[in-house]
Amino acid sequence: MANKKPSIGRQKIKIEKIPKKNHLQVTFSKRRAGLFKKASELCTLCGVEIAITVFSPANKAFSFGHPDVDSVMERFLNQNPPLNSAANRFFEAHRNANIHDLNVQLTQVLSQLEGEKMHGEALDQVRKASQSQCWWESPVEELGLQELKQVRDALEELKKEVMIQRNKILVDYSANSLPFFTVNGIGPVGNFEAKPETSSPSTITNVNNFGCGHGNGML
Amino acid sequence: MANKKPSIGRQKIKIEKIPKKNHLQVTFSKRRAGLFKKASELCTLCGVEIAITVFSPANKAFSFGHPDVDSVMERFLNQNPPLNSAANRFFEAHRNANIHDLNVQLTQVLSQLEGEKMHGEALDQVRKASQSQCWWESPVEELGLQELKQVRDALEELKKEVMIQRNKILVDYSANSLPFFTVNGIGPVGNFEAKPETSSPSTITNVNNFGCGHGNGML
DNA sequence: ACGTCTATATATAACCA
């Protein structure tokens, strides 16, 4: 009569890649949630900082972080330089440079040149170059002031970020000796995020476009 | 006789900061191990990439990553611009710029200006500025070509890194469709690391030096 | 600090709505 088997319950599984795709997806979601919960508990119980990043089977990025992913990652990366990160090398190369002043100088140089050397033809070339999506593909002779101004603007941005970064580091150090955070005790601690990865062909296109379609760098 | 109670077994605990320090340390170690194990299983079961970073109560960094922490973090940071990361903003701002060509152009501009506008006084100022450790602190009028050349060199470096990065991403994509890893079935998948945090005064000194000793940026 | 033990709290595999 009561031989109904409403559930066989949890079964032991071997830790190896799950073959069935939909099954895998379910397992991923549940275990990801479990992992983040564990991380959250670890944060609360021990008052530590943590960051987790996972790329789903569909290449979607999920992350958990306390206080937030970025700050923990930055902290980690700063003390653990990957040695082949553009950011770090650039950062290093510029630790002795005051970007803003360089920008000022560059602007001066440019305006001087603009007044002294800009005939009519150069201007046309600049305009033409600007219209092209891959204007930097044009011969060097056609490059102009616009591009240099882009560099200047970017440097200006970088300068600001450098200052923010510096201040952050200082704050970090002074905070290290203080109690970390006030946990409210109810609900999980930390931030969850999920960002779609543009895994459509467009990303590959973007990636390719980044280098302007050239197969290999000049390294 | 056998009324011995060898263990009270696992007790329910409230998820809130553990007050007793030594107890907290034990819990941290155990739960960290558990977390990394879960992460490892998730990797194997679902064939996904993952990175975890934890700063212990003693500010020691522990991490787990598959295939490795850095590659996963870079992948995450590239698609998830922190919005306040110097590297990413700069990266973004320049996705349309060919650094090398800009450098060439900058060099041309500089040499032109050098020939046309460089009187004797300017050169002296440049030399004086170069000798100063904090040359960028001097008035703008004293800044010169040296500094701009530093920028150019740094940009050249960045360019190289950009190419490396680009190639890496491409490799990543082509690898995505292949079986991720060959699990030997014995032992967890992934890399564990623990790095000491340089909390000595020398680091603080470095940090302070970064901004050339000035208390606050001009942001 | 780490390994072991035991009893119990949790996580979760399979199924279903």
Added chain:
DNA sequence: TTGGTTATATATAGACG
């Protein structure tokens, strides 16, 4: 894809060496 149920596999709190 998400959420609930059930039976079981695991994780782990507390105590000890």
